[in-house]
Amino acid sequence: MTTLATSPVLDAHPRASIDEQDRRQASVDRSGYVPETYADGVIFAQDIDDVVLAMKLAHEHGAIIVPRGAGTGLAAGSSAQAGQIVLDLSRMDKILQIDPVEATAVVQPGVINAAVNHAAGEHGLFYAPDPASTAICSIGGNIATNAGGMWCAKYGVTRESVLSLLVVLPDGQLLRTGRRTIKGVAGYDMNALMIGSEGTLGIVVEALLRLRPKPKHTSTLVAYFPDENAAAKAASAVIAERLTPSVLELMCGKTLKAVDATLGTDHQSRGGALLLAQTDGYGAHLEMQALQEAIAPLAGHIEIARDEAQAQALIEARRQAIPSMELLGTASICDIGVPRHRLAEAFAGLQRIEDERGVSIFTIAHAADGNLHPIIVVPEGQSITSGAPKAALGDMFHLAQLLGGTLTGEHGIGLLKQDWLAEELGETSLALQRRLRAVFDPRGILNPGKAI
Amino acid sequence: MTTLATSPVLDAHPRASIDEQDRRQASVDRSGYVPETYADGVIFAQDIDDVVLAMKLAHEHGAIIVPRGAGTGLAAGSSAQAGQIVLDLSRMDKILQIDPVEATAVVQPGVINAAVNHAAGEHGLFYAPDPASTAICSIGGNIATNAGGMWCAKYGVTRESVLSLLVVLPDGQLLRTGRRTIKGVAGYDMNALMIGSEGTLGIVVEALLRLRPKPKHTSTLVAYFPDENAAAKAASAVIAERLTPSVLELMCGKTLKAVDATLGTDHQSRGGALLLAQTDGYGAHLEMQALQEAIAPLAGHIEIARDEAQAQALIEARRQAIPSMELLGTASICDIGVPRHRLAEAFAGLQRIEDERGVSIFTIAHAADGNLHPIIVVPEGQSITSGAPKAALGDMFHLAQLLGGTLTGEHGIGLLKQDWLAEELGETSLALQRRLRAVFDPRGILNPGKAI
Missing domain, CATH: 3.40.462.10 (FAD-linked oxidases, C-terminal domain)
Structure with missing residues (x-):
């Protein structure tokens, strides 16, 4: 087993593992990117309190946290290495509520995309964002990458199907974004800012999803x-x-x-x-x-x-x-x-x-x-x-x-596409986005090196 | 005529007016809110350079700028008072391009909503966000409030119909948000952040709109x-x-x-x-x-x-x-x-x-x-x-x-709804949003007191 750096976060968190297989599995996604080293440990969160504790400890000790859903990302957005701790959300996989009248669902981040669709289908509803990986990808990961899929042609991407999020900020505070209604313009669009941010601004611990009427024909x-x-x-x-x-x-x-x-x-x-x-x-x-x-x-x-x-x-x-x-x-x-x-x-x-x-x-x-x-x-x-x-x-x-296009339509930047990001966004935008990120994460402890 | 405070911005800008009627008209919108005093002057921008110059001067002198489209807002989001200068975008009212194959339009901010729909209609297309004020409201104002309308029931609000923006930042720099493609996740969603921000983060000077197929039936x-x-x-x-x-x-x-x-x-x-x-x-x-x-x-x-x-x-x-x-x-x-x-x-x-x-x-x-x-x-x-x-x-x-709802579905906060905003958003979110705003506008010169 590799010698590990001492980590007060891993020592203090009751859901932490430093098992070598856990560390190895938690350090790679499905992008083909293979890190040279593995994460120091993995925290398997089972509830919101576990996530809050992890971030409070990380904030206190300046420890680096890499959030992870089902690990099906294609841009190395959740890959991790030595000196980093993976916060695994896959065990927070419950559908907390389906409201068949309002056509919404409240889910935990680790729930599998297809499971939401299955549950919605029982009420004549469906959840529109359907990545090819629907059977294995998690809603939290979908939110982190603003995932698309086949039905987006008509129904839009994840952003158009997430009404509200409960987020743990890098210092452990809870933030509610969006609202329960279809429309709303009170304050800035924090919901959209969070969606597609690859776990660099906060950790989604609950999501209110918009479901759509399942087509009869x-x-x-x-x-x-x-x-x-x-x-x-x-x-x-x-x-x-x-x-x-x-x-x-x-x-x-x-x-x-x-x-x-x-x-x-x-x-x-x-x-x-x-x-x-x-x-x-x-x-x-x-x-x-x-x-x-x-x-x-x-x-x-x-x-x-x-x-x-x-x-x-x-x-x-x-x-x-x-x-x-x-x-x-x-x-x-x-x-x-x-x-x-x-x-x-x-x-x-x-x-x-x-x-x-x-x-x-x-x-x-x-x-x-x-x-x-x-x-x-x-x-x-x-x-x-x-x-x-x-x-x-x-x-x-x-x-x-x-051709007037973009580097990434729905998979995200992760680690893999960093080299070309500045060319697409331009320096003014990138500098601004880095300052926005620092507002959320002044210590730079959340998924550094990813997204922007 | 009221005695005016000296303004180096108004003195230096070739499109500035201190005419009393201009000042009075530019200080009210359609919310019913009547300011006790009127703006010091109005800059009638005719092109992007005019806006850039206005913001550079304002940035240099710490002058307060209130951006304004057609003045049809319902929340006093563009109302102005003494000590403030109105930046009027209504003369930047051209449709620069309609791409009938891609189903997009490039427009200036002062163009009237109905004019876009009329031009799109000639190609079998329409622009979905249609406020009741479609005949008199401007696209820039629609973007500032994330305006809705009747067709939003099926086609979503302004956010779902704006692909990209060209924005003048409070210091006069140009920022491009979004992209020309339907989907894209390179970087944070700066486009959504700008939409609905009531002219507090930057001034939209050009917009790439998504048009929809006009229903045949x-x-x-x-x-x-x-x-x-x-x-x-x-x-x-x-x-x-x-x-x-x-x-x-x-x-x-x-x-x-x-x-x-x-x-x-x-x-x-x-x-x-x-x-x-x-x-x-x-x-x-x-x-x-x-x-x-x-x-x-x-x-x-x-x-x-x-x-x-x-x-x-x-x-x-x-x-x-x-x-x-x-x-x-x-x-x-x-x-x-x-x-x-x-x-x-x-x-x-x-x-x-x-x-x-x-x-x-x-x-x-x-x-x-x-x-x-x-x-x-x-x-x-x-x-x-x-x-x-x-x-x-x-x-x-x-x-x-x-009832689990919100203070505002599509009109915005402006000045009128400030009293209840904190109650809806909560202190954590509001404080975070204020810090985000400061990243764009550290001197606090753009539409202060509005939005958040």
């Missing part, structure tokens, strides 16, 4: 195209036609191959790229008809799901895209965003990067939002955070910038 | 009920039935009387309260059928608009509600929010306040958001900001708090 379509260029143009045509699908996902040819290998399907035989679309609401079928007309000139083959089971199978293919790539090696999931009408240019740029850097890039996209996930896969054991993969990541960011 | 209904209680229960039934109308407006019996007097209509003869509902999208008519079924048990009489002209007439009745009251005297427009299933309790509470305080209260509500506008009307010449009207305002706030 949906229609699901899959269209195959000769290549990504045609599929991207079709996605842009959907937007230009003023349609509002609830799902509009693009998968590249290489991704189809990987998914086929995992699920035993044969998407590849039908085209070189795929578009998955869903419409919902009372006009789902009519809107799908219009969508079909918009993409038909570009599509090779179109299938409309006959029933819910077939629709679910199509959506499952999309959900299995990343796990399928992970079977092929180590994956680094990039997350650029571009204006929606520039999707085809983004795909062309990614092809150039693949050729020039000699890396293998699989791309899936939330096409209605212009949010692409180009995924670099290297053979197991090779580094994904240096050399050609890192250079390719940089190229992708510059491609997004060139 | 709508259905509009008006239902009459015996009283407000029944109408409020019907509105809650619409939410409980998992319907998502694009408009759901409630008008009380007294409001119907005022509107009838102004427009020559006869709503009152058909009921003691009214609910106006619109559904949109490919399933507009089917969803309206479901809505009708949900409210039918409570309604006395229901009419569905036969065509667009009749729908517009119904919507116009709602738009004329506040102007109609203003013909009866001086109006103070309150703006509480409550959870959506507690609307009926809110109406009962307002009735009690009316009885106990002996004031006349007209109420209209954005019912799908639980956002009520109880409007106190006093005879012309009587004070609306002291005595019984002020006491009634305090009662309304406490009523909202009691």
Whole structure:
């Protein structure tokens, strides 16, 4: 076992562990980033008091705390190293209340995204932000990254589905943000400031979520195209036609191959790229008809799901895209965003990067939002955070910038994207944001080096 | 003419006016609040450079600046007094660009809300936040208050329709917030922080707005009920039935009387309260059928608009509600929010306040958001900001708090609601927000005394 620095915080907290396996597991996320050392210890919080105590102790001793949900982050936002203590929220995983009349839920941060959706579904409701990792990611992590997902095309991201938060500040004080009502403008938007702040401003210990009416009608379509260029143009045509699908996902040819290998399907035989679309609401079928007309000139083959089971199978293919790539090696999931009408240019740029850097890039996209996930896969054991993969990541960011886009649509900055952040935000904004952070965390003890 | 304090800012700025009428007009908004003195002068900005120069001079000399759009605010957020200089943005009123493919608009802050909608409409698009004052309010003011409106029921408030802002900071530096893409999580949500900050953190000089597809189909209904209680229960039934109308407006019996007097209509003869509902999208008519079924048990009489002209007439009745009251005297427009299933309790509470305080209260509500506008009307010449009207305002706030709601859904705090802000936010949050404000404006020169 590694020799540990003495930590008065770990000594004093009843939920602390310095077990080597706990420390190792708590120090990595799913970004592919491997820290050189591991955290000094892990505090497994079971309630709000545990979090308050942890922060009071940390504040007193100047100890560094890295908050952690389910550890499914893709930007090393919750990775930790020696000299740091992980505050694990995964055991605070209860749904405290569902209000079926008001269509809200009160949850703890460690609850799994899919569990909220399951509970909401019993009341004809759903929770809109649905990352591909819905089965394993936590609501607290979703809030920390302002997570998106497929349904964001129509229903917005986490920010649009969180009404209020209870937060433990870096000095252990409790802060309530937002409100119980749909609208409200008393004071600054502290709720939005907290959402997407990657656990650098405070630790969410309770969230009031907005649920949405579960659509009574949906229609699901899959269209195959000769290549990504045609599929991207079709996605842009959907937007230009003023349609509002609830799902509009693009998968590249290489991704189809990987998914086929995992699920035993044969998407590849039908085209070189795929578009998955869903419409919902009372006009789902009519809107799908219009969508079909918009993409038909570009599509090779179109299938409309006959029933819910077939629709679910199509959506499952999309959900299995990343796990399928992970079977092929180590994956680094990039997350650029571009204006929606520039999707085809983004795909062309990614092809150039693949050729020039000699890396293998699989791309899936939330096409209605212009949010692409180009995924670099290297053979197991090779580094994904240096050399050609890192250079390719940089190229992708510059491609997004060139197209008027952003470094990250929904995964966050974490440690992995620090190098390019100043270029996107500019020095004025970054300096201002650092001063804002210091208002919350003057001692710099909460997740340093992440977010900004 | 009043003797003026010497102002090096007014002396040095080429767009400054110390004309008495300019000063008087620039010192009041539409809240009913009348300042005891008027601003020292007005700077009529024509471009970004004018704003930058004004803030650089103000920063240098420690002069106080009150930013102003169209002056239609309802919380005295842009009212000014002696010792302050108004920075008027109303001449920066251009639509700089509409991108019909991406569905965005770049506008200056002084542009009128309805003008954006008109320009967007030519491309089959619309701008969702539509305050009742759409014909006279500016986008800059909408951003300062995070304005709502009727369509927010389905499309969200200003925050959900502003992608990026160009802001002049209190020291004259330029800051870009947000991004050109629909999604993005690089850095903190500075865009949301700026929206609703009532011009206390910076001055918006350009905005990138998100436009929405104009619905190809709508259905509009008006239902009459015996009283407000029944109408409020019907509105809650619409939410409980998992319907998502694009408009759901409630008008009380007294409001119907005022509107009838102004427009020559006869709503009152058909009921003691009214609910106006619109559904949109490919399933507009089917969803309206479901809505009708949900409210039918409570309604006395229901009419569905036969065509667009009749729908517009119904919507116009709602738009004329506040102007109609203003013909009866001086109006103070309150703006509480409550959870959506507690609307009926809110109406009962307002009735009690009316009885106990002996004031006349007209109420209209954005019912799908639980956002009520109880409007106190006093005879012309009587004070609306002291005595019984002020006491009634305090009662309304406490009523909202009691029902788990908020002091203000969409109008803001301004000067008028300062007394109750700490009670809603709590000292921890308020202190934190004051420190955040100081990061942007360490000298306290931007709209002091407003917002927080």
